[in-house]
Amino acid sequence: MPDPRDDIDNQPPRFADVDLFLTDQPLCEAVAANGAAGESDALTAFGRHWGRAAMFVRAALADSHPPRLHGEAVRFHPAYHAFMAESMAAGLHCSTWNADGSPAGAPAEVARAARFYMVAQVENGHMCPITMTRASVAALSAQPELRAELMPKIVSHAYDPAFAPWPKKSAMTLGMGMTEKQGGTDVRTNTTQAVRDGDAYRITGHKWFMSAPMSDAFLVLAQAPDGLTCFFMPRFRPDDRLNGLHFQKLKDKLGNRSNASSEVEFLDAYARRVGDEGRGIRTIIQMVQLTRLDCAISSAGLMRAALSRALHHARHRVVFQRKLADQPMMRAVLADLALDCEAAVAVVMRLCRSFDQAFSDPLERARSRMLTPAVKYWVCKTAPAFVYEAMECLGGNGYVEDHVLARLYREAPVNAIWEGSGNVMALDLLRSFKDADEAGAVLASLKDETRGLPEAESALADIGRMLKAQDAEANGRRIAGTLAILAAAAALQSTAPEIASEFARTRLRGGSRLYGTPPGNAKRLLERAAPA
Ligand SMILES: Cc1cc2nc3c(=O)[nH]c(=O)nc-3n(C[C@H](O)[C@H](O)[C@H](O)COP(=O)(O)OP(=O)(O)OC[C@H]3O[C@@H](n4cnc5c(N)ncnc54)[C@H](O)[C@@H]3O)c2cc1C
Numbered sequence: 245m246p247d248p249r250d251d252i253d254n255q256p257p258r259f260a261d262v263d264l265f266l267t268d269q270p271l272c273e274a275v276a277a278n279g280a281a282g283e284s285d286a287l288t289a290f291g292r293h294w295g296r297a298a299m300f301v302r303a304a305l306a307d308s309h310p311p312r313l314h315g316e317a318v319r320f321h322p323a324y325h326a327f328m329a330e331s332m333a334a335g336l337h338c339s340t341w342n343a344d345g346s347p348a349g350a351p352a353e354v355a356r357a358a359r360f361y362m363v364a365q366v367e368n369g370h371m372c373p374i375t376m377t378r379a380s381v382a383a384l385s386a387q388p389e390l391r392a393e394l395m396p397k398i399v400s401h402a403y404d405p406a407f408a409p410w411p412k413k414s415a416m417t418l419g420m421g422m423t424e425k426q427g428g429t430d431v432r433t434n435t436t437q438a439v440r441d442g443d444a445y446r447i448t449g450h451k452w453f454m455s456a457p458m459s460d461a462f463l464v465l466a467q468a469p470d471g472l473t474c475f476f477m478p479r480f481r482p483d484d485r486l487n488g489l490h491f492q493k494l495k496d497k498l499g500n501r502s503n504a505s506s507e508v509e510f511l512d513a514y515a516r517r518v519g520d521e522g523r524g525i526r527t528i529i530q531m532v533q534l535t536r537l538d539c540a541i542s543s544a545g546l547m548r549a550a551l552s553r554a555l556h557h558a559r560h561r562v563v564f565q566r567k568l569a570d571q572p573m574m575r576a577v578l579a580d581l582a583l584d585c586e587a588a589v590a591v592v593m594r595l596c597r598s599f600d601q602a603f604s605d606p607l608e609r610a611r612s613r614m615l616t617p618a619v620k621y622w623v624c625k626t627a628p629a630f631v632y633e634a635m636e637c638l639g640g641n642g643y644v645e646d647h648v649l650a651r652l653y654r655e656a657p658v659n660a661i662w663e664g665s666g667n668v669m670a671l672d673l674l675r676s677f678k679d680a681d682e683a684g685a686v687l688a689s690l691k692d693e694t695r696g697l698p699e700a701e702s703a704l705a706d707i708g709r710m711l712k713a714q715d716a717e718a719n720g721r722r723i724a725g726t727l728a729i730l731a732a733a734a735a736l737q738s739t740a741p742e743i744a745s746e747f748a749r750t751r752l753r754g755g756s757r758l759y760g761t762p763p764g765n766a767k768r769l770l771e772r773a774a775p776a
Contacts, residue, residue, distance in 0.1 A: 255641075256560035259553055259648075260300055264362040265291025268548065269772040270586040273739040274593035275358050279600065280351035287358050290334065294362050300648070302326055303367035306502035307651055313494050316486060317407050318458045318504045327370040327502075329403040332415065334359055337377040338399045340599075345381050345391045350600035357541045357596040361589065364545025365552070368655050369502030371542060373417045373456035379534035380418040383463055383474060386519030386527045390476060397460075409480035410460040419459035420531060421451040421477075421508070428452070429668050431465055431472065431525060436510060438466040438475060445475060446512045447488075453662075457491055457506040463518060463528060464510075471522030475515035488513035499654030532663055533612075536620045537595065539659040543627040544588035546659075550634035550652050551585045554578060555774045557638045568637070569770075572762075577637065579766035580759045582773040584630055586740070587732035587747050588623045594735035595619050607689060610682035614673065615731050621669035621721070622728030624660035631656045633759045670720030673727065677711060690727075693734035697745055699752035703730055726752070743769065 265271065265287045275287065293299075302323045309321035331337065336359055340352045356378075363371060381398060384391040400415035410416040427433030436449025447466050454462065461478040481487050488511040495505045519527035558568035558578060568574045595615055601608035635642035635649040642649040660666055677683045687704065694700035703726050710719040729751045736744035746763050763769060 254562055256557050258297065259556045260295075260297035262295035262552070263288065263292050264295040264365055265358070267291075267552075267774055268589075269775075270589050270739070271358065271361065271548075271593075274590050274735070275354060277735075277739045278351065278354045278593045278597040280354040280358065283351065283355045283358070287355070287362075290359055291362055294330075294366050299366050303502075304648075304651075306367055306369060308501075310501045311494060311504040313457075313491055313504075313506070316489075316491065318491070318494070318506075320405075320458070320504070321502070324370055324502050325403070325405055327367050328373070328405070328417075331363060331370060331374045332403040333401050335401055336360060336363065336371075337374045337417065338381075338401075340378060341381050341395075341399065343395060343399050345385060345388075345395050347603055349603070350597070353596040353599040354593055357537075357593060360538065360541050361545040361548065361592070364542040365549035367502065368542065368546070369500050371538070372500070372503045373419065373459055375535050375538040375542075376419050376456060376459070376531075377417045379531040379538070380420070380463055382530035382534055383518060383527050384476075385530065386474070386523075387476075387517065390516060390518065394461075405458070407458070407479075409484050410478055412484075413460065416460035417456065417458075419454060419456040419462045420528070420535075421454040421462050421464035422528065423451060423453040425450070425452045429665070434465050434467060434472060436464070436466040438468040438473060438515065440469070441514075443516075445515045445517060447475060447477065447510045447515045448512055450507070450509045452507060453495070453505055454508045455503060455505040457489075457494075457504055457508065462489075463531060464515070465524045465528060466515075468517070468521040470520075472524035473521045474518040474524040474527040476518050477510075477513055477515040481514045498657070499651070500658050501654075533616055534599075535663045536616050536669075537592075537599065539663050540588075540595070540616075540620045540623040541592045543624040543656070543659045544585075544592045546627050546652055546656055547581075547585045547588050547623075547630045550631040550649060551578075551581050551773060553647070553649060554581065554634040554637035555770070557641070559776065561639075573760065574637065575766055575770065576762035577633065577760045578773075579763050579769040580761060581630060581633060582769040583743065583747055583750070583763050584626055585773065586743055586769070587729075587736060587751070588626065590735035590739060591619055591728065591732035592623060594731070594738075607685055610679075610686050611689070614676045614683065614686050615727070617664070617669040617672040617676070618724045618728040619731060620659075620664070621666055621673070621724040622732070625666055625725075627659065628653070628656040629757075630759075666721065670724040671717070673724045674711075674716060674720050690730050690734055693737055694730055694748065697733050697737065698749040700730060700733060700748050703752045740772070743772075 306323035397416040402414045404413040438445040490509045492507040598608040598612040733748040
């Protein structure tokens with residue numbers, strides 16, 4: 245349908261009906277380089293479908309009509325349900341698992357990540373239950389008989405929003421409850437109590453943040469007689485009565501507005517144990533590792549969405565008789581943004597390959613363990629400043645709600661905060677260095693892959709020095725950031741060596757981190773970011 249605003253003098257036409265896959269050369273290359281070339285046709289169809297004008301309209305509707313709590317139920321706008329149905333039909337909540345809950349194997353992670361990255365360019369709120377459902381299977385593997393019961397509902401592609409016991413539904417989604425008032429990062433301070441009741445448990449306490457409260461069940465942490473333990477807590481008890489979850493309110497959030505995030509009290513809530521008592525953190529961390537990966541993929545997608553809009557605007561808007569895209573300083577800004585965007589997609593797709601191969605290759609397993617916190621740290625922390633700079637490329641239009649940049653800007657910080665904030669990622673990375681053999685192997689592989697790139701050798705030596713120093717923890721962010729940049733340069737090296745070199749030269753050397761220093765190969769970067 246034509247938009248009356250399409251004809252306004254010197255205002256760019258709507259950004260709509262875009263092929264989110266084929267117009268993104270760095271994405272196409274990263275997919276192929278990481279073993280999913282065979283998915284190209286399916287990804288093209290997916291990219292065209294998600295880039296339709298109707299999808300962007302629906303995303304704006306979901307964002308501007310946030311969910312509301314009505315008694316024990318949460319009501320969402322139909323647009324939110326439509327996105328859930330789309331993403332589940334595409335299997336984004338389960339495609340990395342076989343029907344029995346074992347990993348699907350290569351290239352399932354890479355193929356899913358490419359889709360997830362494109363969805364993140366359209367609507368972000370509904371991705372929260374999607375990511376938690378897919379990640380929950382990793383924690384459920386600690387309780388195989390429970391996983392076997394749940395898998396048929398988890399791998400179903402039919403979204404079923406009914407407020408009903410999960411065994412009676414055609415499909416289910418799962419959420420996660422760890423964070424309490426007195427401690428989020430430090431879950432050992434959790435006070436929620438679990439008491440045994442026959443084969444099951446009764447849980448009393450609260451969670452300060454629990455997103456996607458209309459999920460059919462949650463994996464929650466609570467103190468059992470033998471210590472902090474992971475539990476499966478469904479919305480309904482086995483006799484079909486409502487379970488003891490009492491939602492106090494929905495959080496009023498900066499962004500991520502189409503998604504609901506609740507405060508909840510548990511009163512004798514029925515639950516089943518997942519894994520042994522006292523091993524709650526070890527169990528749920530299997531899930532969290534995957535949600536952290538998804539945070540990085542989704543932040544890379546947000547960056548791509550912002551860059552696409554900035555390029556689109558600059559190619560249509562004329563200022564001082566010349567298109568913005570032809571003005572040297574604007575080109576420097578756009579190309580500098582494109583460089584980070586290339587690096588972000590390259591590094592997340594390479595990391596997904598490590599997850600794909602983790603079960604057969606010890607080095608890839610070590611890479612997935614060590615590089616996930618570093619990559620989440622760097623990509624998710626890069627996104628907010630990146631989106632802000634892209635917003636400024638649109639001038640005043642960037643700041644108003646008619647254009648999507650304002651929404652992307654509100655959305656960008658959350659991926660850095662939830663699932664472990666920046667410092668926590670750096671601390672997690674430092675912990676992983678305790679396995680000296682694994683850490684040594686990962687660093688050696690990065691050294692090989694970045695050989696000859698500017699600044700790479702000295703950056704690796706810096707990491708070594710910082711790790712040995714007394715104040716290693718104080719330098720945790722520097723170590724995480726440098727490691728992620730090296731991993732990104734290594735990933736780019738296999739797809740676009742000149743860009744890898746430019747990225748390493750500019751990002752590993754200190755200096756201003758404000759965007760706009762012209763990269764050496766600006767023309768090429770801009771062509772790769774979007775065909776003119
Ligand atoms: C929109 C939204 C939805 C959420 N949904 C869920 C959910 O569904 N389930 C769930 O369980 N949680 C959820 N959370 C909670 C989220 O995971 C936590 O807020 C986050 O992990 C940080 O925990 P905290 O808020 O308790 O902050 P704190 O633990 O108090 O941390 C505050 C700051 O201190 C830093 N810090 C912590 N320890 C150290 C240290 N040793 N050294 C240096 N710095 C440190 C952290 O990096 C952080 O920046 C959600 C949060 C948001 C914003």
